[in-house]
Amino acid sequence: MLNIVEPALGGVLIMGDRGTGKSLAVRALAAIVPNIDVVIGDNYNSSPTNIRLMGPEAEKSLRAGEAFDVKQIQIPLVELPLGATEDRVCGTIDIERALTEGVKAYEPGLLAKANQGILYVDEVNLLEDGLVDVVLDSAASGWNTVEREGVSIGHPASFILVGSGTQSQGELRPQLLDRFGLSVKANTITDADERVDMVVRRTAYEKDPKKFVAECGAEGEELTAKLTAARKLMPKTSIDRELSLKISEICSMLNVDGLRGDIVTNRAARAHAALEGRTEATQADIERVIVACLAHRLRKDVMDSLDGNEYKVVIAYRKVFGGFVGAPPAAAEAAPEPEPEEEEKPKEKKAGAWDPSSLGRR
Numbered sequence: 001m002l003n004i005v006e007p008a009l010g011g012v013l014i015m016g017d018r019g020t021g022k023s024l025a026v027r028a029l030a031a032i033v034p035n036i037d038v039v040i041g042d043n044y045n046s047s048p049t050n051i052r053l054m055g056p057e058a059e060k061s062l063r064a065g066e067a068f069d070v071k072q073i074q075i076p077l078v079e080l081p082l083g084a085t086e087d088r089v090c091g092t093i094d095i096e097r098a099l100t101e102g103v104k105a106y107e108p109g110l111l112a113k114a115n116q117g118i119l120y121v122d123e124v125n126l127l128e129d130g131l132v133d134v135v136l137d138s139a140a141s142g143w144n145t146v147e148r149e150g151v152s153i154g155h156p157a158s159f160i161l162v163g164s165g166t167q168s169q170g171e172l173r174p175q176l177l178d179r180f181g182l183s184v185k186a187n188t189i190t191d192a193d194e195r196v197d198m199v200v201r202r203t204a205y206e207k208d209p210k211k212f213v214a215e216c217g218a219e220g221e222e223l224t225a226k227l228t229a230a231r232k233l234m235p236k237t238s239i240d241r242e243l244s245l246k247i248s249e250i251c252s253m254l255n256v257d258g259l260r261g262d263i264v265t266n267r268a269a270r271a272h273a274a275l276e277g278r279t280e281a282t283q284a285d286i287e288r289v290i291v292a293c294l295a296h297r298l299r300k301d302v303m304d305s306l307d308g309n310e311y312k313v314v315i316a317y318r319k320v321f322g323g324f325v326g327a328p329p330a331a332a333e334a335a336p337e338p339e340p341e342e343e344e345k346p347k348e349k350k351a352g353a354w355d356p357s358s359l360g361r362r
Contacts, residue, residue, distance in 0.1 A: 004231070013124070032224050129176070
């Protein structure tokens, strides 16, 4: 939801146990996101008003002063299959037609269909690194360029990237982890009452899906209205410089590479404030998002595990802020209390000990 409010966050990575509803949550997200305006018949889900979200044909029509036929659609949710080729993802150019007719005949790929929408990569840790690089580059730049045999075509590819995976099936490289704005864990529910409640709901849905969805309609509409209001409020939000300084202090303490951690945490805190209907981000907003913003950035080596990084973030947060002002994140319950810093005492020189500094002295 934070990524819907502020798409510049850079997407979210969901790692967790099998059967915890990761894919279900992502697919359900599209149903509560506000509808978008698109140009009818356009292959890129072009926006009729924002030129940065227009494909080549729509932009050409706009510059020519031609009117658009517009309709509202549910935000597209495009799933990227593991076996997809680069041409299927990025699109391909009809070289034969380009050479014979002299036109740029382009067949849009999944990135074009995901423009103004959500691109979901299930089992992202099993996806080829080459494809992951392409997807992450497009997510960061909002643009996709295809070059084949001297022919180059570009189009907007502004989407919210969501990846999910099971940690036991493989890890992502630290360089790729850093490109995701947020990361969260989906753990298996251990409380018996909650597990039974989930089973009952699942059974009710399978028995009558339409009735179950209708019963949740009011809650879905409430979330849609909340997201719509937050997106309008987001440009007006701000964060105090002192809070930004403390965020950067935490990033320095944790030795986070680069500045993405600082930037994303500031943005996420503002987005959370907008989601709560406020224009000023507070310490409570930082508490809510900082673990998701920084935990996955602490992995320095491919062989390192993501486990335990949440605790490191919590400990650093406690040292800088002194404690929590709201409900502490789940990781804080198991995180050890930070040890008090002791002043370094001068080492005592033992009797008869050799002093290297005495060399050359008379």
